[in-house]
Each structure stands twice: as C-alpha cells, then as structure tokens.
Amino acid sequence: MKASIVLVVLGTSGLFSCAKDNPEKAxxxxxxxxxxxxxxxxxxxxxxxxxxxxxxxxxxxSEDTKDDYPTSASPYDGTYVARTTAEFDAVKDLVQQIPLTLLAKEGVVIGQPDAGDWGGYYLEVQNxxxxxxxxxxxxxxxLPAYLHSFTDVLRARLNQLQ
Incomplete structure (x- = not known):
C-alpha cells in the first residue's frame, strides 16, 4: 500500500516538471x-x-473604461484607469483561486454565458x-464542478469592487 502511494506521488511529480522544462509552453x-x-x-x-x-x-x-461587450472572437481590449491599493488588496487573492484545470481547458466559452440575459463572467490570464x-x-x-467555488469567489470579489 505505501509503495503504491509513493509511486503515485513520484509519477504525478513528473507531470508538473514538464512546465519547468518548457516554460514557453506553460x-x-x-x-x-x-x-x-x-x-x-x-x-x-x-x-x-x-x-x-x-x-x-x-x-x-485597474478598471476598464471602454465597457465593451466581450466576445469569443478575441481577448478583451480595454482602456484602464488605476484603482486604489485597498481595492487591490481586496481582490489580490483571486489569482490563487483560479483552477489550474481551467488553464488547460480548450475553447473560450464555458456554459452558455448571457444566453438568457443572466450575464457572464470574463476571465483572462496573461503571462x-x-x-x-x-x-x-x-x-x-x-458549469463543470471545478468552476463552482471559483465563480463564487469571483462574484464576491466583483461585489467588493462595486
């Protein structure tokens, strides 16, 4: 039993080392x-x-001032003005809340955002x-289950900024 746990740990650690070997792909x-x-x-x-x-x-x-409707055709192109340090502090943990599973997700649209006038969330990661x-x-x-807690946090952080 202990040997199989060690093998699983060693095997999965190799999965994460690939990004270090090829950082431009991760x-x-x-x-x-x-x-x-x-x-x-x-x-x-x-x-x-x-x-x-x-x-x-x-x-x-920063907050976008263009307020253009996001589309699946291209990443959002905004014009930004600075917000306060206190507001940054209120939302800075959002980055750690993003599920790593999402970073590997193919496709841009998840679910049916704003299909029934219930709105959508926009998320982008630039590195x-x-x-x-x-x-x-x-x-x-x-939504897939892996996004449930993240969208709860996202909604809460957006409410904090209003």
Missing part, C-alpha cells in the same frame, strides 16, 4: 496579469460591463506572450 499564474469581470447584454447603465485588470507584478488593480481568455456562464448548473 501558462502559469505566477507573475501574471488577470483580467476579470462580468457583463450583461440586456442591461442599462455603467454597471452592465465591469472588467478589471489585476497585475501581480506591479501589484495594482509573458501567452494569453488565454474565457467567457464563463454565471449559472452553476451550466
């Missing part, structure tokens, strides 16, 4: 910029689209030249 959360927010199409006012930029290198938070983004449903029943 998207990581360390020293990254994370864009996150929510959007609603059938909505009126400035609160309909809220996208933020969390930079772990400069330890800063060096690597840039991945996702449009995520706000309804848990449309």
């Amino acid at each position: 998207l990581t959360l360390e020293n990254s910029t994370v864009l996150f927010g929510s959007y609603y199409d059938e909505c009126g006012g400035e609160q309909c689209i809220e996208i933020y930029k969390l930079d772990t290198v400069t330890q800063s938070l 060096g030249e690597e840039r991945r983004y996702w449009l995520i449903d706000t309804k848990k029943e449309n």
